[in-house]
Amino acid sequence: MRILHFHPDGRMAARFIDPLIEAERNYGHTSELITSTRKSKTGSKIIPYDLTFRNLLMLPIVFLRLYLLLKKFNPDIVISHNTKSSPLPLFVAWIFGIKLRIYFNHGVPYVGYTGMLRSVLRFFEKINCTLSNRILTVSPDMVTLLKDVIQDVEPNIIMNGSASGLDLDIYSSDLYKNSTWRQVNSIKEDDIIVVFIGRPEKRKGFGHAVRLWADYMTNPNYKLVICGASSVDVLRHLPMIPFNVICLGFVSSIPDVLLNSDILILPSLHEGLSYAVLEAMAANCVVIANDIDGVRNLVDDGINGYLVKDNQLSVYANLIETLSKDEEKMSDIKKHAMATAENFSRKRFLPEYLAYLDKASKT
Secondary structure, three states, X not given: OEEEEEOXXXXXXXXXXXXXXXXXXXXXXXXXXXXXXXOOOOEXXXXXXXXXXXXXXXXXXXXXXXXXXHHHHOOOEEEEEOOOOOHHHHXXXXXXXXXXXXXXXXXXXXXXXXXXXXXXXHHHHHHHHXXXXXXXXXXXXXXXXXXXXXXXXXXXXXXXXXXXXEOHHHHOHHHHOOOOHXXXXXXXXXXXXXXXXXXXXXXXXXXXXXXXXXXXXOOOOEEEEEEXXXXXXXXXXXXXXXXXXXXXXXXXXXXXXHHOOOEEEEOOOXXXXXXXXXXXXXXXXXXXXXXOOOOOOOOOEOOOEEEEHHHOHHHHHHHHHHHOOOHHHHHHHHHHHHHHHHOOEHHHHHHHHHHHHHXXXXX
């Protein structure tokens, strides 16, 4: 089959879409990826179809480019990923008469917002569900949210969920036994390392993370390591950077960070199915996360991690300090967390994904 994927960001596509395309190609399909910004390893073209303000004036030209692309590639399947970048590719695929149009929802973002933006994002979900004739999503919570948008849709989940499963092999401690990460970042042997992974955005809870450290975590032995943001981003929320905060910016080797850390905090306002949580679990890093949709599907409070009601900073602080002094409890949590991560193995996910495509193409 000829399969055409759309994902807006090549950097994120490299993590979540490239594994799907590589599996499709290995299976004998002809698969391509179109991004809106940046290319990934499997990406063949950039067309700015993402519905952001900078692209709005060019939409008529983009529409034509997409139409000509579909005419040339003549796909059997179009798979569009991400809420606000899917309406245009799915619309063009619908006009072109593509038999199988799959909306692959990686999360339902409207729940993390209020006001007009919430309404717009909810409207995008309705458009995507209407223009597609198959819907995939990443967790049972997202199924519920999508059915709340349009009651008669039937979203599917591959295996236990996620966008492409988790490559558990890269979280083997043996790969990083000679790591110098702690020394490079001037971290002492008895320091407690807490990690935040995510873009410096409100919906990712970035402000919560830095305020937690400024207001509660003043012990120099507790270090906050921020992956995905810079010191400039911290200064947008605080008058100065706390002395025990380390900003790494974009990180190419998340496993190295997590395997050298103790706890991951996730104060997000919404998640589809958090890869940060799965990665932490696979790396023996205890998860403390906001009690929200998309996280509850992974974290069983007090068993394989911890959920924080209403994102209360004082609860995060108390859990971090309590757990860091209880090695037995930490060990028990890590054991159950590893079992959870194994349920999302990429080696198991990809064959089920390919079987789904085969079945969908024949019905």
